[in-house]
Amino acid sequence: MGQMISRRSWRSGLLARQRGAAGPPHQLVALVRRLVVAQTGLAAAIGLLYSRRHLPSILITLMLVAALWGLALVVRSGTHSAWLIAVGAETAFVIFGLFRFATSRYLGGTLFAIVIVGTLLHPAVARAFSSPPWRARQSLGEAGLADTPEGAFGGRAAG
Numbered sequence: 001m002g003q004m005i006s007r008r009s010w011r012s013g014l015l016a017r018q019r020g021a022a023g024p025p026h027q028l029v030a031l032v033r034r035l036v037v038a039q040t041g042l043a044a045a046i047g048l049l050y051s052r053r054h055l056p057s058i059l060i061t062l063m064l065v066a067a068l069w070g071l072a073l074v075v076r077s078g079t080h081s082a083w084l085i086a087v088g089a090e091t092a093f094v095i096f097g098l099f100r101f102a103t104s105r106y107l108g109g110t111l112f113a114i115v116i117v118g119t120l121l122h123p124a125v126a127r128a129f130s131s132p133p134w135r136a137r138q139s140l141g142e143a144g145l146a147d148t149p150e151g152a153f154g155g156r157a158a159g
Contacts, residue, residue, distance in 0.1 A: 028128035029078040040068040043109040083129035090117045
């Protein structure tokens with residue numbers, strides 16, 4: 001039975017590598033993704049409780065939740081363009097939240113969006129999103145001798 005489980009896990013890992021799976025994301029990318037997912041749940045809970053059966057408020061909340069869910073999927077990739085999209089979207093959410101606060105005294109998830117923008121703008125998080133994907137980092141460590149900058153002779157070739 002133990003061989004069957006390990007063989008299945010090996011086979012699923014092989015299939016994932018063949019499909020080009022990204023592998024484990026950087027820890028800070030995973031943190032930002034979890035924060036965006038938490039923001040999605042928080043925005044849904046606060047927005048639907050605050051709406052008081054007002055149809056436009058319910059629709060705005062559902063559109064915001066859909067946008068945040070899409071943002072969580074984009075952030076999952078961990079690329080630099082995902083970071084740019086996340087910073088832009090969260091900045092737009094902060095501006096929208098501040099506008100909504102000024103017009104109807106509704107703060108909602110604006111403070112959480114400010115926290116996420118601050119997290120995204122932290123230099124370590126920005127570096128995590130600008131580093132190469134997991135597969136590329138893995139293949140960098142597997143370079144052959146001739147692929148290294150020093151060449152096959154370690155940079156001591158006679159010339």
